[in-house]
Structure formats: C-alpha cells, structure tokens
Amino acid sequence: MSLHISSHISTPVLKTQALNSVPTCSNFIFNAFPAKPISIFTNLSLKTCAISSTPNGTVVNSVKVVKPEVEVQSDNKLIILNEKLMKLGIDSGHCNPGEYYGMLCPKCKGGDTGEQTLSLFITKDGDAALWTCFRAECGWKGSTQTLPNKSSNGKMYKIAKPKEIRQLTEQRLDLQPLCSEIRAYFSERMISEETLQRNLVMQKTYGDQIAIAFTYRRNGKLISCKYRDVNKKFWQESNTEKILYGVDDIRGASEIIIVEGEMDKLAMEEAGFRNCVSVPDGAPPSVSKNSLPSKEEDLKYQYLWNCREYLEKASRIILATDGDQPGQALAEELARRLGRERCWKVKWPKKDENSHFKDANEVLMFRGPEVLRGAIENAEVYPIKGLFSFADFFDEINAYYYQTLSYQLGVSTGWKALDQYYNVSTICILQVALICLIKSGS
Template identity: 40%
Template sequence: MSKDWTDFGITIPQGKTGEVATTCPQCSPHRKKQNVKCLSVNVDKGVWHCNHCDWRGTLKSGAEERSNPYAWTPKTYRKPEYRPEPQPESGSLVDWFAARGIPLEVVKRNRITIGKVYMPQLEEEVNAIRFPYYRAGEVVNIKSRDHRKNFRMETGAERILYGLDDCAGADVLIIVEGEIDKLSLEVAGFLNSVSVPDGAPSPKAKDYTSKFSFIEGAEDFLSGFQRIILAVDNDEPGKKLEEELARRLGRERCWMVQWPEGCKDANDVLVKRGRDTLRECIEQVRPYPVQGLFDVADFSPQIVRLYDNGHVSGAKTGWPCLDRFITFAPGQWSLVTGIPGSGKSEFIDALLVNLALAYGWTFAVFSPENYPLELHVQKLAEKFVGKPFFGRSRMDRTELDKAVRWVNERFTFMLPEADELTVDRILNLAKIAVRRKGIRGIVVDPWNEIDHNRPANLSETEYISQSLSKIRRFAREHDIHVWVVAHPAKLRKEKDEAGRMVYPVPTPYDVSGSAHWRNKADNAVTVHREIGSDDSMVQVHVQKVRFKTCGKPGVVELRYDYFTGRYSDPEGRTVRSIGGNDECPY
C-alpha cells in the first residue's frame, strides 16, 4: 500500500504541485520560530528535505536512515526550477534597476525577474527580485530580495559564486560583495566579476565559516586565476570579507580597490561618479600587502583601528586566571613543553575546545601520539560535553552525536604517510585546510614525531632554526596561530624546599636541540605537574610572551578533571607574575 504525505506528518496545501515549502514535523515543533517553512517538498517527485535538521526521504522509500551517522557522504543539492518569463520594457523592476544605474539590457542578459517568493523572515509570500545563479548554463540557486532588503537563497540548493559563467577564459577575476555590484561592473565593461553569495560577515561574528562555504566547490575555478581583485564594500564587514578572502585565496595574488571618498561600493561609484570613474577604480588597483615592504597606505585602516580602540589582545584561553598572563593572537606561534606525563596534549586539546567555543576557531591537528583518531575524538568530545565516554555518568547518545558533529565541524586531523612526515608536508596540508575550512590554528604534537632527516650540510641548530622560521612565516602569511609541542631534554632531579627529589620546571632552553626554541617562539608555555603531589593540580608556567598586548610571564594552577579532561580555574589559588607588577594593564 502506497503512503502519502500524512503518513510522515508532512502537511501539503490542497491542490499544490511542484516545489512546496512547509514546516518540518521533525524539528519545527521544537524551534523558537515554529512557523518557519524549512521543509522543501517536491510534490511531483514525492521527495522532501529539511534545510534545518537535514531530515529527508521519499514517499516510496520512507525517511532516510543512515547506518553510520558520522560517515561522510557526498552532499546532494536541489536544483530549483527557474522560468525567466519575458519582462516588460517598463515597470517596477526596470525602474528599480534604473535608479541604480543598471540598464534594461543588463537585467535581461542576466535573466533577472520579479515574482512571488516565500520570505521566511516575514513568514509570508511577497514580491521579490530574483537573481538566478548559473553554472555551465544551469540554474544552481536563486537569491530573492524584497523591497525591505530581506534576502533568501533556495532551500537545499548549493551556494556558489554569482556570475561564474561570465568569467570563462578570463585571466583576472574580480570579486564583489553583492549582485548589484557585479551588474555595476558589467555596466563599466567588466564581465569577469563574481559576487559572493552571502555578503560579508558581521564585524561581531565569531563564527562565519558558513559565509565561505562556496570556496570548496569553487576550488578548481578559483585556482585558475593568477590575479584576483577584491572589490568589496568599504566598511567594517567589507574589510573583514576582504581579509578572509585574501587569507584563503593567497595574499600574493590578491589586489585591492580604493573607492572614491563618499562611495561605499561599486554601485555607489556608478550612481554617484559614473561608469568611467568605476572603470578607473578597477584599473588602478594596488597589490594586497604581503610579507615584505609596505607603504603606510597598506595598513592605514589598522592605524585608525588602533587609534580608536587601543591595543587588542589575543584570543582568551577560557581560564580567567591564565588570561591575565597569556592570550593567543593569529600570526604567532607558541612553544608548549613539559616533562612526560605532565599533560601537555590534554592542556592543548582543552585550550582548542575553549577557543572553538568562544571564537568559532577551527583547527588542523597533527598529533600522532593521539592515534587512533577515534580516541582523540573521544577526548575532544568529553571536553565539549563535560561528561566521560564511559562509566555511570557517561554522555548519552544524543550528547555523543552532538559532540561528534561539533568536532567534525571544528577539527581537521593531519596524518601524512610515514615517508612524508616532514615540516613541509604538514604545512602544505595546513595550507589546504586554510583554503577549504578557514582554519585559525595548527597543532604539531609532538615535534619529535616529525621526520627530521636534515641535509648533511646542516647542523641540528641550523636545521631547527630554518624549520621554526618556516613555521613563523606560515603563521604570519595565513594569519593563524601555531602551537608546537616539544619535549625537553633529559632532566636531573633536584631537591625542593621540603628536601624531596623532584624534576625542575623545564624552560624553553631545556627543549632538545637548540636555544632557537626560546629565541624564535612568540610565546613559551610549560605545563608542569609535580609527580607524587596532588595529580588534579597542574601548573601552567608562561615563560615568554613576545608582545605585551598578549600578556606577560607568570604562573597559574588549574584543576584537572581526569574523567572529562577539562581544566578549571580553581578559586582561592594564588596566581603570581614573574618580575614586575602583578596587574597586567592589557
């Protein structure tokens, strides 16, 4: 007996055919906005997909069940139907574009229409301008915009760059922030431009990875251009978009546009100054700053931000007592050391979880000592949930599913083949992760697991110096933070104040190989636990902080929970600085 929509709790208005948007019986009752129509249904084909909870299925086969909920599966996208009906030579659509300097022939060539669209923000159908997103002559997505500047993309459709087909065979690519800006450049004679699908991230956004989901699908397309002009908006969100695009696409091939005074974007220039001035702006671009020589004009926005806001510290660790002594800024690298069993890897994992939760950071991790990978995921999941994997108080299956999906979003694991365990290979993999996932941090844990077959003409000191210089350059070029875990050389026990024989706290100079570990690191941290004492108390010795805006040397104690792998900021514990006032002004 064949099933109908009511068997699955799906409500379809009577007489509706084709594509229908409705509420999802799986997630809508549990959401704040219960009336948002997040379920996309094709009545004719008998299939459905929820854009919110990913529930999907068919009338023939029923709801889809996955045997392995964590297994990677190729993304499948819905391709919307789009029939660009012939538009009249006059009317609201023509007038709207004419007011923005876009003539009718440009509107027609791009097959832009106006029609009724369901707008989730309003929970009703409204008249909206529809911009079709083409790839290889096929409509892949549609962006709709109403007169109140509400936007929506098609549910379940792929996010791609707007204007892809116009750039075939071009040597230079221009990237703008919106469809109107792309059309404005066409008026000025530039077809070789594309618009990002979701605009710029909010200046206050901590996690904006979804804004750049188009990059992975456009990797081959983007790699074909030696020169990319970033012609985004001249405001704070636009600058954030520009910086992230340059970081992911490679600063060395990016160029910047300077809009005239009083103009925010390409369309502003077209309307206020005309097509010739807009063309001059694109022809007079300047290279994006890279490591090397700079003019003051290259970093004048940073000077203004510094003047307005003062020094900005790095990302806070999540432990207030430790934040007084160290924060972690992009473009730097930190040495983490400590005797075996002191908890260096556990501390790094807990730090990464805190940074991911607080700032939306993502990471690429080389940690062969945490192999097999499922054990590393277990540790990260325990820190995320705050419950152990096993035992009476273990996390339940729902918490496990949430944790594993979160780890999958935030962490990429690097494990090259045995014959490729080199610094260069790890950095090459990390570069791919920057481009695809926008990672903000890399962990190398530990240094001695890397293949260090240095050339015969290099001493160990010279080799370490060159390797650490590569890591520092990589951190600066890609605006990420790198943590390198390195073991100290063999230490001799010493008598403490109580007369016990204990290991001294290692310093960066004790790390095996070279004093360059101390000299080249931006920050140096030692994780130390006194063997035989309270195992739950861990000392964190901040022994070097190159930039005072990020902290100062000092020592704190954190309490370690063996069952969850979490660290806490214990109340009543003393915190001391090393040299100088205990109060940090930054």
C-alpha cells in the first residue's frame, strides 16, 4: 500500500513506497523493557520529499536519534554476574553469554560418580544467569541477575538441558562380552545365560575395574548405556536420549510391566514375563507436590515421552516398583503420567512377619520364579481417590459382626435368650456399610 501525504496548498499528491521491513527486538530468555521506539521515518528527510513545514519552503534538517547509553557495559555486567555466581559456588569465568555449560554441581558434587550434572546458561545480554542440576537426587535450580532491580517484562523461561545426542556403538564404548566372574554373579542372582544374551548385557573395563553394561536399545540400535560396578555404583553415558530399558520388548503389547531397575527387568524374564521395561534413573525420594509439568519441562521423566508410542497402546500397566518409600513414590509419579485408570500395583510377598521383599530380583532369589509370577498375576487395581472395593471394608464389617470391638456390643433385643445370637447393632452396622458401598459406587 502507498502512503498518501497532502498539503493544504494545491500541490500534487506525493506517493512514497511503503517500507519493506520494520526493525524488531531480538528474542531473549528475559524480556527486558524495550528502549524508546524509533520512528520508521527516521531516515526520511523532509527535503527529499520536497515538503515544507516552514514559510518560504525553508528546509528543516532531519532529526538525528541518539541511542541511550547502556547502563552497564557488557564486560562490567559479566564481572558482576560472575561474582554473584562465585558466591554460590558456580565458577562461570570461562562461560560466554548465550551458551550452555555443563559443570560440577556445588550442592551435590555429582554424587558418588562426580558427574557434571549442573547446566548453566548466561543470557546473550549478560543480564542474568540460570542453572539447573539434572541429578535426580539433587535438582538444585535458580537464577540471578546483574542488577537486582532490573525488570523482567514477561515470563522467565526455565532452563532446558542442552543436548547434542551422541551416536553410540559397542566399538566406540569399548564394550566386551561378559567374563566368567560377571556371569557367576548373575547366576547367583538367578539370571540365566539365555536371558543375558537375549538382552545383550555386556561389560566395560575402566582402570583395573570391570562394570556391567546394560545396553539401552530401540529397534535394535544402541541408544544409551548404563553401568554398574561391584560396589553398586551406577552411571550412564552422557548426552544420550533417555528411553526405557528393554523398550523393544513392549512393542505392540496391550499389557506391560514397569520395574525400577535393570536387574528386576531380567528377573521378570526368568519368571516368564518379557513384556517388561525398566526406568533408567531409579526412583525419586518422594512424590512431587506440584502439578504435572508440560512435556518440555518434565525432564526427570522424559523417557516416558520418548517412548510414548510404545506406552499408548497398553491397556493394562503393572507397576512393579520397589516396596520402599522411593519405589512407591516412583509408582505414583508413573501413574500420574500414564493414567491411574489403566495402572495396577504389585504387592511384594512377605519376607518375614515384619517385612516384605523389596523388589522382583529379591523375590526371584529367595522364593523362586513361581512366587514372582504369582505376585505379578495378583496385582491389584491402582488406588483411585473415591473408588473402593467391598474387600476394603471386609475386616471392619467382620469385626462388628463378631463383636470383637468392645465399644460396639449392641443393644439388647429385650429377649435374653435371643441376645446371644442377635443384637440391634449387627443389622444396623451391616445396613450402614452396604449403604456406604452403594453411594461410593454411584
């Protein structure tokens, strides 16, 4: 469209071509307040257009727009930012603005393995820094700004872990077939040679130590690898895609089993269940009190999103996580994401009068494959708030009926001979219980 400008004097109408583009602000993590808008006509001289706004056609020189000085120079801002980060234990002296850096977390020190799990990002303008520790048992995160009173005109985005997905092969990782010592270790845990071979369990030598290598594959291709040494220390290959262990075994399955560790996945196979996968990162210490995050923000459970096409087809998902508190927290987090209505929960058999077995491999070792199979086959519907079964009330109703609760012995019927067989409380309690069941089911 052309721009029409007319004078009150009878002069020809001047047509100026429309501007092709308008300057835009760059996109930043922090949306700072923009500077004073610059007119799109700044570079158009009135003389060029032959238009006069003064008597006798005196030409007014074009106005030069002076950019406001930057409050704090870039170098100074970075110095201030680095000093603030250093007080928190984060050494950012080697970090450039606009880039991600992986480093040792000052809070958890990378756990037993000393893995660099802290991701730091400094904004391009050097005004702020954000960090997150992606170690499951830590999760420390935060941000700081150069100026404490600097405004953020909009949403502050959460830092995303930078990933350059590595392409792995057995040769690049220097993986080797299992030695006799490792095979003997698996044999003690009731894991057969056939199961080890089918799941392509290997080993890796580091220094004078040997670690078990659980190979994570999808469509037969090596995606990631998790290691376990004799001291039960775990670590994984960095910058790899998070997926479920054994995901190819649940392709197209309508019923699947999810366990907490690779050893439990192998134990399930010994009990006859190949339709089983293991989570890669173990269990959280407790259930999160926050609402479910979006796919992009759900970093700890990214493996569920990456294996979504496998999980969507399952109509029944058996959660066979560990029986301890973290294991139960993991079951709850999985159920929240997968849908409680299609989840079932395993209750591990008793070890003695005071305790239960912890996981699938423990049951296999001490009770055998038959008992493990029975625990899976007897899985119960995952608890849903407001939904009950009659069995939930059976013990209480039974106690009322047999009058084992001293405070509910009932009221006499008036016939002493009948009181030993019947009293008013029995029928009343049963009626109330049945009414409650009917209401809860409606």
